[in-house]
Amino acid sequence: MSRKVNIKRYLSEKKSIVEKGLEALMLKADGPFTHHIEAMRYSLFVGGKRVRPILCLAAGEAITNDPETLDNLLPVACALECIHTYSLIHDDLPAMDDDDLRRGKPTNHTLFGEAGAILAGDGLLTLAFDLLSDPRYSAISAESRLRIIHAIAKAAGPLGMVGGQALDIANEKTEFPFQTLQTIHKSKTGALITGSVMAGAIGAGASAEQIEHLMHYGDKIGLAFQIVDDLLNVTSTTEQLGKAAGSDANRGKATYPAFFGVEQTRIKAEEAVAEAIEALRNFDEKADPLRDLAGYIYARSH
Amino acid sequence: MSRKVNIKRYLSEKKSIVEKGLEALMLKADGPFTHHIEAMRYSLFVGGKRVRPILCLAAGEAITNDPETLDNLLPVACALECIHTYSLIHDDLPAMDDDDLRRGKPTNHTLFGEAGAILAGDGLLTLAFDLLSDPRYSAISAESRLRIIHAIAKAAGPLGMVGGQALDIANEKTEFPFQTLQTIHKSKTGALITGSVMAGAIGAGASAEQIEHLMHYGDKIGLAFQIVDDLLNVTSTTEQLGKAAGSDANRGKATYPAFFGVEQTRIKAEEAVAEAIEALRNFDEKADPLRDLAGYIYARSH
Secondary structure, three states, X not given: OOOOOOHHHHHHHHHHHHHHHHHXXXXXXXXXXXXXXHHHHHHHHOOOOOHHHHHHHHHHHHHXXXXXXXXXXXXXXXXXXXXXXXXXXXXXXXXXXXXXXXXXXXXXXXHHHHHXXXXXXXXXXXXXXXXXXXXXXOOXXXXXXXXXXXXXXXXXXXXXXXXXXXXXXXXXXXXXXXXXXXXXXXXXXXXXXXXXXXXXXXXXXXXXXHHHHHHHHHHXXXXXXXXXXXXXXXXXXXXXXXXXXXXXXXXXXOOHHHHHHHHHHHHHHHHHHHHHHHOOOOOOHHHHHHHHHHHHHHHOOO | OOOOOOHHHXXXXXXXXXXXXXXXXXXXXXXXXXXXXXXXXXXXXXXXXXXXXXXXXXXHHHHOOOHHHHHHHHHHHHHHHHHHHHHHHHHHOOOOOOOOEEOOEEOHHHHHHHHHHHHHHHHHHHHHHHHHOOOOXXXXXXXXXXXXXXXXXXXXXXXXXXXXXXXXXXXXXXOOOHXXXXXXXXXXXXXXXXXXXXXXXXXXXXXXXXXXXXXXXXXXXXXXXXXXXXXXXXXXXXXXXXXXXXXXXXXXXXXXXXXXXXXXXXXXXXXXXHHHHHOOOOOOHHHHHHHHHHHHXXXXXX
């Protein structure tokens, strides 16, 4: 398999494109709502790997190289980052994980207050659907854009990301079976990662069969991503993580290492990555960034 | 002007249609996310006048009597109620208005906890966009549905409802000019009311000119609605309101009666209603429910 793509460079280039997109699309902090907009902008621009928007763009590139279509995927990618950011703001709240640090910086509510942070999250979630339905991006057909909105709403909604967070909170400090951990991972983290891949694929005009394979890819890298996150929480220092290390164990959260130990967990991550790459077997070299991204997720665990 | 429509009966019939629609469209409380779904269902079905969905349906009926189109407006109407309900759940939170009662019943967070209530709100907001993009409702074109989503996202977003709530919270216990009160009303309450009217009009295939008139109608009844709410908060008992009477004044919130006194405020509500009805001058008798609705809002103030 050819490996022309230097994944680190690819990620860095795409991150820069996403951040320029966010800067261009995000509301400017002026007018009567300045303070609210500042709260949203703070968390959106405080940092982050921009994994979900990059997955969306990479999935689009795996299907097409039409520049106008790919250009119109950028607001979709940015909407995904708005949704991810809102979920972090709400997860960090005192009523939820009560975290003071995120990405090495103060969390939203420590700067803007609880009410300000709740509303910043609400604003970003709503803004995502504003971007997804913006009439300017008509290179992607109205039908495809509706399908993208539906896929993302399902992924982020009560049977996806929000439901997963609710389940996670409800099960804190309780013993629960491995199956519940799987459900939490799949919904809380996996759903939006798969949704990001699907949004890119739909926007780029993928066939039903291609979408099915990419969904499978998304499910497997979503799993790998969460397993590696669990691992890093156990094995890293607070400085490396930018948030409190060991916080999952302290909070009594079940994790993969808690069920299987560190070494078996690493093997499970490796297996998930291999399955993700296998799901792309019918795709040509345009899917190489997706393949390399899968490997890169695993590499983070070392 | 003919007044064939008995507005009370109309509202009662439409409320029943909306509630049946919500029951049919809303997630059932089973599976791993049962508790989260119960939290959403609690607030969605605890009561309410269903003003926004009824406005959406009435605006649709002012434009068309095609049964299939009107049928496909019902999920749009239900999505608006999901958004309104989410906003009430978040407004009632301890970090915001800290209300224990809503519609005479315990608020969401008193039953499901703060985290549960925040997530119930997040879930309902996301579910709204799931409903709006559901491929089953294809009697309304994909183009029109995208326009509906865009109008609703704008109305509910950072420059609309969420921004208004942020501004309201930020200005609590401060003295501010009348202009700020107007901005809060227009964004926090008015935007989604106007958005509801616009969503119905767009879905029913209204012309640009018709939409402009209906927007004006929506703005004016939104204003009347908020003025009457302010009035009721001053003049009613807790039992009548189903929430703490006089709570606005206790919380140091600026209101219309605080600026103008009760009698002048009543005159302003009356003027707004008259302007709303005037905005419908080019519409035929299919718009009578909208006309009567405007009058009904004013009648609540007595």
